[in-house]
Amino acid sequence: MVQPYKHEPLTDFSIEANRQAYLQALKTIEGELGKDYDLVIGGEKVSTEDRIISVNPANKQEVIGRVSKANQELAEIAMQAAVEAFKTWKKTKPEVRADVLFKAAAIIRRRKHEFSALMTKEAGKPWSEADADTAEGIDFLEYYGRQMLALKNGMSVQSRPNEHNRYGYIPLGVGVIISPWNFPFAIMAGTTVAAIVSGNTVLLKPASTTPVIAAKFVEVMEEAGLPKGVLNFVPGSGSEVGDYLVDHKDTRFISFTGSREVGLRIFERSSKISEGQIWMKRLIAEMGGKDTIVVDSEADLELAAQSIVASAFGFSGQKCSACSRAVVVEDVYEQVLNRVVELTNQLTVGDPSDISNFMGPVNDHGAFKKIMEYIEVGKQEGKLMTGGEGDSSKGFFIQPTVFADLDRKARLMQEEIFGPVVGFTKAKNFDEAIEIANNTEYGLTGAVISRNRAHIEQAREDFHVGNLYINRGCTGAIVGYQPFGGFNMSGTDSKAGGPDYLLLHMQAKTTSEMF
Numbered sequence: 001m002v003q004p005y006k007h008e009p010l011t012d013f014s015i016e017a018n019r020q021a022y023l024q025a026l027k028t029i030e031g032e033l034g035k036d037y038d039l040v041i042g043g044e045k046v047s048t049e050d051r052i053i054s055v056n057p058a059n060k061q062e063v064i065g066r067v068s069k070a071n072q073e074l075a076e077i078a079m080q081a082a083v084e085a086f087k088t089w090k091k092t093k094p095e096v097r098a099d100v101l102f103k104a105a106a107i108i109r110r111r112k113h114e115f116s117a118l119m120t121k122e123a124g125k126p127w128s129e130a131d132a133d134t135a136e137g138i139d140f141l142e143y144y145g146r147q148m149l150a151l152k153n154g155m156s157v158q159s160r161p162n163e164h165n166r167y168g169y170i171p172l173g174v175g176v177i178i179s180p181w182n183f184p185f186a187i188m189a190g191t192t193v194a195a196i197v198s199g200n201t202v203l204l205k206p207a208s209t210t211p212v213i214a215a216k217f218v219e220v221m222e223e224a225g226l227p228k229g230v231l232n233f234v235p236g237s238g239s240e241v242g243d244y245l246v247d248h249k250d251t252r253f254i255s256f257t258g259s260r261e262v263g264l265r266i267f268e269r270s271s272k273i274s275e276g277q278i279w280m281k282r283l284i285a286e287m288g289g290k291d292t293i294v295v296d297s298e299a300d301l302e303l304a305a306q307s308i309v310a311s312a313f314g315f316s317g318q319k320c321s322a323c324s325r326a327v328v329v330e331d332v333y334e335q336v337l338n339r340v341v342e343l344t345n346q347l348t349v350g351d352p353s354d355i356s357n358f359m360g361p362v363n364d365h366g367a368f369k370k371i372m373e374y375i376e377v378g379k380q381e382g383k384l385m386t387g388g389e390g391d392s393s394k395g396f397f398i399q400p401t402v403f404a405d406l407d408r409k410a411r412l413m414q415e416e417i418f419g420p421v422v423g424f425t426k427a428k429n430f431d432e433a434i435e436i437a438n439n440t441e442y443g444l445t446g447a448v449i450s451r452n453r454a455h456i457e458q459a460r461e462d463f464h465v466g467n468l469y470i471n472r473g474c475t476g477a478i479v480g481y482q483p484f485g486g487f488n489m490s491g492t493d494s495k496a497g498g499p500d501y502l503l504l505h506m507q508a509k510t511t512s513e514m515f
Contacts, residue, residue: 043228153266171199443487
């Protein structure tokens with residue numbers, strides 16, 4: 001019997017000792033700024049002249065690290081190392097593979113604040129957001145290790161007299177992991193170890209704005225005893241290295257988390273058969289969201305306002321699950337809107353190294369420019385209630401922004417902004433609120449705030465999202481508790497942190513023996 005796992009607790013920063021520990025971790029990270037990090041190919045460190053320069057989005061002058069950059073030639077060497085390592089790793093006992101994850105989780109747990117502090121610096125994550133990211137990464141390691149132990153003997157099937165049948169799972173092969181910058185530890189680690197514990201070998205291409213945290217994770221996996229060639233670290237350009245690996249005949253599957261545009265590009269490219277390729281590539285994709293909190297007339301209005309603010313502005317709205325649309329039944333519209341504006345005006349924006357700041361910067365200049373352009377669109381489409389200003393002189397800071405009275409078809413209500421912007425739309429009644437909530441090409445998360453049991457059940461059936469939350473915000477899925485993934489243009493509904501996620505990295509084999 002595999003022992004169940006309770007998720008990693010979040011750090012209570014109201015305790016002085018915990019605050020001091022985090023401040024010390026920030027000092028440790030500051031002492032390592034500007035270091036060089038190598039590629040890892042077949043277990044060997046490879047240094048290149050061409051580097052990805054990772055900077056602090058809260059302070060553009062501060063270089064976090066300089067990470068060697070892979071090109072197509074190095075990507076090919078890494079691919080062959082992964083192909084070779086697969087021959088032995090696929091035959092390694094599942095228990096041994098799981099133990100590597102458990103050891104890595106223990107190492108990270110001991111250095112938890114160090115990983116979180118690095119995210120505060122490299123990704124601009126405030127303390128609590130960074131702490132939750134690290135905790136989620138630990139959860140993925142523990143959960144997927146246990147899931148592999150539960151799946152290792154396959155599933156029972158029927159046998160007949162003089163015949164014995166077995167149904168088991170075998171790994172796929174070499175996987176390409178393309179991870180995002182917004183959960184630079186949790187999603188990067190989770191997608192990587194799910195593939196590895198299932199018996200596959202991988203090439204990890206992390207986001208170019210957060211490669212240092214990925215480099216640190218690769219070091220941990222080595223320390224945990226992962227054999228050479230199982231995990232190859234190949235940061236580089238999406239158009240050069242990413243496309244090359246997605247197209248490669250030896251790539252068996254791609255695990256991608258990121259934007260709709262890039263996801264669809266990978267979907268199209270991975271469906272084409274390269275010369276010498278003898279399988280259809282499998283794609284695991286988690287893409288964007290345009291997530292709605294619906295507020296019923298029969299709702300706890302304070303809970304509604306708090307949920308909207310926390311879900312819209314946590315980590316500057318840079319989550320695919322963030323609330324970017326509030327659809328409120330007209331009877332309570334003004335009350336909820338006004339309370340959200342009040343709460344938003346209390347939020348502090350600044351350097352996330354300072355615990356008193358609720359919000360830090362957005363990811364980089366590209367994100368800053370895109371979000372500010374959407375704010376200009378919002379001024380044409382609706383009524384700016386608060387926020388709307390940005391300052392990129394030192395870092396990429398944007399004030400939390402609320403727009404009211406938007407049409408359901410407005411760009412602000414349809415397009416993913418990925419920033420601290422929430423739009424309000426009025427609904428005549430609950431039926432119309434659900435209709436508006438579903439009026440998007442995405443289907444990732446959503447929330448309903450209501451005391452009406454019939455309305456709650458109606459939402460459960462009719463609100464078309466992969467993760468529906470009732471009487472809480474629409475962000476913050478916990479591994480093993482709320483398996484995460486969405487419908488439509490939100491991806492392949494892969495349900496990360498769920499009971500069937502590892503199966504996406506394996507294939508079933510039936511053997512039948514006559515006696």
